[in-house]
Amino acid sequence: xxxxxxxxxxxxxxxxxxxxxxxxxxxxxxxxxxxxxxxxxxxxxxxxxxxxxxxxxxxxxxxxxxxxxxxxxxxxxxxxxxxxxxxxxxxxxxxxxxxxxxxxxxxxxxxxxxxxxxxxxxxxxxxxxxxxxxxxxxxxxxxxxxxxxxxxxxxxxxxxxxxxxxxxxxxxxxxxxxxxxxxxxxxxxxxxxxxxxxxxxxxxxxxxxxxxxxxxxxxxxxxxxxxxxxxxxxxxxxxxxxxxxxxxxxxxxxxxxxxxxxxxxxxxxxxxxxxxxxxxxxxxxxxxxxxxxxxxxxxxxxxxxxxxxxxxxxxxxxxxxxxxxxxxxxxxxxxxxxxxxxxxxxxxxxxxxxxxxxxxxxxxxxxxxxxxxxxxxxxxxxxxxxxxxxxxxxxxxxxxxxxxx
Amino acid sequence: xxxxxxxxxxxxxxxxxxxxxxxxxxxxxxxxxxxxxxxxxxxxxxxxxxxxxxxxxxxxxxxxxxxxxxxxxxxxxxxxxxxxxxxxxxxxxxxxxxxxxxxxxxxxxxxxxxxxxxxxxxxxxxxxxxxxxxxxxxxxxxxxxxxxxxxxxxxxxxxxxxxxx
Numbered sequence: 001x002x003x004x005x006x007x008x009x010x011x012x013x014x015x016x017x018x019x020x021x022x023x024x025x026x027x028x029x030x031x032x033x034x035x036x037x038x039x040x041x042x043x044x045x046x047x048x049x050x051x052x053x054x055x056x057x058x059x060x061x062x063x064x065x066x067x068x069x070x071x072x073x074x075x076x077x078x079x080x081x082x083x084x085x086x087x088x089x090x091x092x093x094x095x096x097x098x099x100x101x102x103x104x105x106x107x108x109x110x111x112x113x114x115x116x117x118x119x120x121x122x123x124x125x126x127x128x129x130x131x132x133x134x135x136x137x138x139x140x141x142x143x144x145x146x147x148x149x150x151x152x153x154x155x156x157x158x159x160x161x162x163x164x165x166x167x168x169x170x171x172x173x174x175x176x177x178x179x180x181x182x183x184x185x186x187x188x189x190x191x192x193x194x195x196x197x198x199x200x201x202x203x204x205x206x207x208x209x210x211x212x213x214x215x216x217x218x219x220x221x222x223x224x225x226x227x228x229x230x231x232x233x234x235x236x237x238x239x240x241x242x243x244x245x246x247x248x249x250x251x252x253x254x255x256x257x258x259x260x261x262x263x264x265x266x267x268x269x270x271x272x273x274x275x276x277x278x279x280x281x282x283x284x285x286x287x288x289x290x291x292x293x294x295x296x297x298x299x300x301x302x303x304x305x306x307x308x309x310x311x312x313x314x315x316x317x318x319x320x321x322x323x324x325x326x327x328x329x330x331x332x333x334x335x336x337x338x339x340x341x342x343x344x345x346x347x348x349x350x351x352x353x354x355x356x357x358x359x360x361x362x363x364x365x366x367x368x369x370x371x372x373x374x375x376x377x378x379x380x381x382x383x384x385x386x387x388x389x390x391x392x393x394x395x396x397x398x399x400x401x402x403x404x405x
Numbered sequence: 406x407x408x409x410x411x412x413x414x415x416x417x418x419x420x421x422x423x424x425x426x427x428x429x430x431x432x433x434x435x436x437x438x439x440x441x442x443x444x445x446x447x448x449x450x451x452x453x454x455x456x457x458x459x460x461x462x463x464x465x466x467x468x469x470x471x472x473x474x475x476x477x478x479x480x481x482x483x484x485x486x487x488x489x490x491x492x493x494x495x496x497x498x499x500x501x502x503x504x505x506x507x508x509x510x511x512x513x514x515x516x517x518x519x520x521x522x523x524x525x526x527x528x529x530x531x532x533x534x535x536x537x538x539x540x541x542x543x544x545x546x547x548x549x550x551x552x553x554x555x556x557x558x559x560x561x562x563x564x565x566x567x568x569x570x
Binding site: 055056059061063064065067068099100101102226227228229230240242247248334336337338339341348350352354362363365367371372374375404405 | 471
């Protein structure tokens with residue numbers, strides 16, 4: 001069974017463990033599977049014959065839980081899908097519900113969302129770079145990356161009070177305005193961060209060991225990438241020139257000026273180069289967002305959907321009633337359905353939200369980029385050495401919360 | 406932006422490339438259409454699903470070459486109970502479309518599209534796992550998220566949120 005055809009025919013389970021090949025179980029408790037991914041590897045000597053991913057260890061039934069929550073109560077669930085890019089998930093969900101409601105949000109909230117989203121992308125790529133390099137044996141990069149990531153987590157804490165599970169965005173805007181001194185902090189970070197990217201790059205890009213471990217390893221062609229539904233940097237490393245931020249702009253991305261890095265080699269090194277270039281683009285977008293941030297309200301004018309300010313709630317009867325109604329009964333959303341996709345650090349993060357006109361979503365489906373990208377592992381690793389499986393897993397940058405939901 | 410009422414009349418939507426394409430080449434496939442919140446949804450007869458997807462993928466006026474998402478809906482207790490939802494995307498035309506097929510509650514099954522997009526395999530396994538919809542011709546239709554010995558299909562509406570105790 002070669003390449004992509006393994007998805008189209010029944011795997012010959014009975015041959016697993018036959019006379020020629022050996023079956024090896026990798027994970028679910030393996031540090032380089034980045035979570036609880038179990039791989040059943042069929043090996044011929046040191047060469048991989050077939051990989052079968054076994055997922056579901058982190059399945060928590062979030063889609064089912066969402067159906068029992070009010071619309072606004074779903075936001076904290078979305079953080080826990082892709083826990084390295086919580087704000088991207090928040091954004092996809094609130095955009096979907098805003099589209100269902102036909103709600104327009106004020107410019108300041110739009111720009112703050114853009115700013116936080118690109119910081120999230122940097123955060124996610126830093127964890128990817130650090131752990132990916134460590135899997136392949138470059139320990140130093142991990143420590144450098146986490147030094148900068150810590151700064152971004154501090155920023156998340158400043159705006160939302162949480163380092164990881166931020167839940168910062170709200171339907172119709174954002175929960176709180178930026179705290180004093182936040183923009184200076186971001187400006188300072190954006191000032192020195194490009195140099196830090198150079199530092200990581202100096203450690204890896206021309207490093208002969210890194211090149212030896214990544215160049216030509218775990219290749220995937222452009223045709224296979226489309227066939228396997230790959231998205232994001234994993235697909236752009238194979239020459240697919242597609243980025244939702246540029247090609248189908250959402251949440252105000254059309255206001256930003258940026259390039260979409262593309263590589264055509266389709267190997268681990270190409271995907272590494274794409275993500276490194278994305279880091280540079282993201283920090284440029286952060287700078288643009290800080291420079292263009294307008295003043296004004298941070299929430300849309302929709303008192304029946306958005307919680308009132310504390311001040312108003314305590315002085316105006318009407319606001320108190322709205323507050324009580326939203327908290328106890330939620331708000332109703334006109335019947336309909338929306339598929340809202342955003343470009344998460346890993347690829348197309350799609351939220352399919354169906355409303356039946358009540359205060360609770362009829363169905364929330366998350367199209368996780370990791371779930372689809374994990375498809376590629378079997379095709380990438382075939383006929384590669386077992387040691388390269390670890391490099392391949394790192395290069396598709398999966399998050400198991402996103403795979404299992 | 407105030408919400409516009411949805412357009413459900415196929416006659417009003419026949420300017421759309423996907424509708425025009427299906428009407429001219431595969432008229433018996435198209436059952437209904439809806440344009441709501443800038444998103445086009447087409448209902449396709451289950452037996453014509455593969456032909457319709459092939460047509461939308463290859464026709465030069467549509468070019469929906471990418472399968473973005475695949476999921477299902479349960480409209481319990483109404484009939485037809487299930488809908489399988491295919492979200493297609495066109496890179497060239499920068500457009501999305503949603504294709505739906507309706508399935509009855511007794512032994513719901515539909516032809517697998519793994520022949521068109523190999524990546525649909527785990528998505529179909531997920532729908533089988535959580536909704537109990539079978540995909541004919543799927544190479545390896547097993548549970549994917551729930552344990553192999555799990556009983557019931559959790560995302561069905563008659564399955565309690567807390568599970569059976």
